[in-house]
Amino acid sequence: MPDKATIKIPKILYESLKKQIEGTGFSSVTDFIVYVMRDIAASGNVREDASFTKKEILQIRARLKKLGYI
DSSP: OOSOOOOOOOHHHHHHHHHHTTTSSOSSHHHHHHHHHHHHHHTOOOOTTOOOOHHHHHHHHHHHHHTTOO
């Protein structure tokens, strides 16, 4: 059984991340994504009753826009 799985992301997001990691310690977009996903996974499970404040929603939207999702 392989020790890795493929995850597909939009090409525009990939290109955006590629530009953002230039000059950082990340050698590839994959390395960056793995780092981010490990950080999220380490923060614990998301509660079913989790809700966001208006401020958090605005921050999430801004982050998604910066990442090229919106």
